[in-house]
Amino acid sequence: MGTLIDIQSLNLYYGTFHALKDVSMDIPEKAITAFIGPSGCGKSTLLRTLNRMNDMIPGTRIEGQIAVGGTDIYSREVDVETLRKKVGMVFQQPNPFPKSIYDNVAYGPRLHGIRSKGKLDEIVETSLRSAALWGEVKDHLKRSALSLSGGQQQRLCIARALAVNPDILLMDEATSALDPISTLKIEELAQDLKDRYTIVMVTHNMHQAARVSNQTVFFLNGEVVEYSDTEKLFSNPRDQRTEDYISGRFG
Amino acid sequence: MSTRGKISGNTPNPFASRRGLNQFNNRLFTLLVWVVGICTVLFICGLLFLILQKGLPKLEWSFLSGLPSEIEEGGGIGPTLFNSIYVLVISLVISIPLGMAAGIYLAEFAPDNKFIAFVRICVEGLASVPSIIFGLFGIAIFVEAFQIGLTILGGAVSLAFLNLPVLTRVTEEAIRAVPIEMKNASFALGGTHLQTILRVLIPVSLNSIITGICLVAGRAFGESAVIILTAGVTTSGEMWDFSLFSPGETLAVHLWYVQSEAIVPDATEIAEKAAAVLVFVVLLINVIFRVPLWLNARKTRV
Ligand SMILES: Nc1ncnc2c1ncn2[C@@H]1O[C@H](COP(=O)(O)OP(=O)(O)OP(=O)(O)O)[C@@H](O)[C@H]1O
Numbered sequence: 001m002g003t004l005i006d007i008q009s010l011n012l013y014y015g016t017f018h019a020l021k022d023v024s025m026d027i028p029e030k031a032i033t034a035f036i037g038p039s040g041c042g043k044s045t046l047l048r049t050l051n052r053m054n055d056m057i058p059g060t061r062i063e064g065q066i067a068v069g070g071t072d073i074y075s076r077e078v079d080v081e082t083l084r085k086k087v088g089m090v091f092q093q094p095n096p097f098p099k100s101i102y103d104n105v106a107y108g109p110r111l112h113g114i115r116s117k118g119k120l121d122e123i124v125e126t127s128l129r130s131a132a133l134w135g136e137v138k139d140h141l142k143r144s145a146l147s148l149s150g151g152q153q154q155r156l157c158i159a160r161a162l163a164v165n166p167d168i169l170l171m172d173e174a175t176s177a178l179d180p181i182s183t184l185k186i187e188e189l190a191q192d193l194k195d196r197y198t199i200v201m202v203t204h205n206m207h208q209a210a211r212v213s214n215q216t217v218f219f220l221n222g223e224v225v226e227y228s229d230t231e232k233l234f235s236n237p238r239d240q241r242t243e244d245y246i247s248g249r250f251g
Numbered sequence: 252m253s254t255r256g257k258i259s260g261n262t263p264n265p266f267a268s269r270r271g272l273n274q275f276n277n278r279l280f281t282l283l284v285w286v287v288g289i290c291t292v293l294f295i296c297g298l299l300f301l302i303l304q305k306g307l308p309k310l311e312w313s314f315l316s317g318l319p320s321e322i323e324e325g326g327g328i329g330p331t332l333f334n335s336i337y338v339l340v341i342s343l344v345i346s347i348p349l350g351m352a353a354g355i356y357l358a359e360f361a362p363d364n365k366f367i368a369f370v371r372i373c374v375e376g377l378a379s380v381p382s383i384i385f386g387l388f389g390i391a392i393f394v395e396a397f398q399i400g401l402t403i404l405g406g407a408v409s410l411a412f413l414n415l416p417v418l419t420r421v422t423e424e425a426i427r428a429v430p431i432e433m434k435n436a437s438f439a440l441g442g443t444h445l446q447t448i449l450r451v452l453i454p455v456s457l458n459s460i461i462t463g464i465c466l467v468a469g470r471a472f473g474e475s476a477v478i479i480l481t482a483g484v485t486t487s488g489e490m491w492d493f494s495l496f497s498p499g500e501t502l503a504v505h506l507w508y509v510q511s512e513a514i515v516p517d518a519t520e521i522a523e524k525a526a527a528v529l530v531f532v533v534l535l536i537n538v539i540f541r542v543p544l545w546l547n548a549r550k551t552r553v
């Protein structure tokens with residue numbers, strides 16, 4: 001497994017607040033990397049630096065380097081839209097557009113200039129299949145996405161993200177608004193997808209991290225405390241703070 | 252007999268009385284809302300019915316398309332009805348794009364500073380300025396500065412100014428009401444700001460924007476003060492006069508004119524019929540502007 005995302009001495013400030021402190025890590029490709037840590041420790045912030053969604057928050061300042069596939073994504077030549085096409089994101093709350101199921105999935109490809117009906121049909125079908133939703137919705141693609149259940153909506157959002165053919169999929173607590181069955185479905189889905197995509201997920205659920213991820217990063221107050229193979233981190237943590245956290249003693 | 256009854260009889264239930272009072276208040280309030288609601292609806296329907304019932308039965312095609320007469324009976328409203336629609340269309344063609352653009356700018360691009368806050372207060376203030384002020388403004392521009400006299404162009408542009416602040420406000424509010432999550436979803440898929448505005452923000456807020464457009468269109472159609480001052484109380488006396496520089500009396504102004512100034516013997520009847528037409532067209536405008544919404548809704552349901 002090669003490294004796909006290479007983060008070096010990253011510091012991020014929201015105004016004067018120092019949210020990420022000297023973060024460095026290598027995220028391997030075609031694997032699932034989980035970010036865990038107590039609320040407010042900067043997991044979402046780090047995730048948003050990877051597709052530059054932080055750019056839209058006024059007063060954010062970044063130091064250090066993030067390279068994706070060897071390219072510094074904060075360099076001048078980088079086109080943010082192209083970057084976001086390659087680095088998809090799934091949010092905590094399912095956020096489908098109030099459009100049809102079809103139009104939701106086709107939204108991204110259309111943004112990037114795909115007009116042909118046949119091509120769009122094909123993309124919509126493969127994306128929905130990849131997101132394990134095709135069977136449930138194939139007969140009513142024209143129905144409003146808002147008529148789906150929460151779990152289905154979240155899988156639709158995953159399909160929508162896959163439709164632009166990204167290399168990386170960022171999932172920010174993508175299952176925290178869902179029931180256990182939907183959560184399980186999405187976890188299985190992540191397992192399937194990791195053969196083709198590099199997945200970075202934030203989760204509050206330690207069992208989830210332990211179940212699905214290959215690597216786990218534990219954060220505390222904007223710093224990386226421990227980063228290792230998931231199995232090792234949960235069975236034999238190096239740092240006392242990690243052990244306290246995973247055994248539920250704080251956080 | 253049962254112990255149960257005894258207990259509740261001896262120890263007053265601490266929840267019972269409050270609950271009873273709340274229940275009573277709740278019922279009273281519900282009743283009040285219903286009564287007021289029904290009264291209002293009845294009043295509005297009655298008003299509509301009265302206006303339409305007085306005028307509609309007597310309507311003939313010759314009245315709708317005929318020329319107005321100054322002295323004799325039987326004058327029509329053709330040119331004024333035409334002017335009303337013509338002026339409305341021109342004013343909307345000017346004010347909808349400008350108002351929406353300004354609203355989108357304020358919601359999406361404007362920096363968050365004192366100056367923009369001041370601009371917002373001005374827009375809000377302008378939205379509630381009496382229409383006659385816009386009429387005076389129209390006179391100052393078209394009659395005095397450009398010296399083109401009382402014209403359809405002057406009337407339409409002044410009406411557009413009248414509607415601009417409301418449209419700006421409505422659009423800004425509607426765009427702001429779109430959940431940030433939807434914007435983020437579009438950006439995260441690699442959408443540009445423009446694409447996000449065109450494909451997410453406007454479609455999602457279209458319902459509110461169209462409601463706003465209906466309101467201003469109805470107001471513009473019935474507006475008289477601005478038209479009297481900028482387009483005059485006469486028509487060119489011809490049907491289908493598309494010239495922008497003709498005098499542009501509209502139906503609402505004609506209604507006022509026949510009731511207060513004209514010497515035709517059938518003034519009252521003309522006024523009744525004109526009022527019915529006015530109300531009918533305003534209703535029609537509301538229906539027409541909703542068509543895109545229905546089409547939009549049909550696309551997602553099926
Ligand atoms: N837009 C913002 N402006 C200012 N400060 C922010 C902003 N977003 C986050 N922060 C701060 O940065 C820190 C990290 O936030 P972040 O959202 O990354 O935490 P998190 O680890 O994702 O927490 P959670 O598990 O609750 O989602 C927090 O202390 C938060 O208050």
Ligand SMILES: [Mg+2]
Nearest residue numbers: 043044045172
């Ligand atoms: Mg978070």
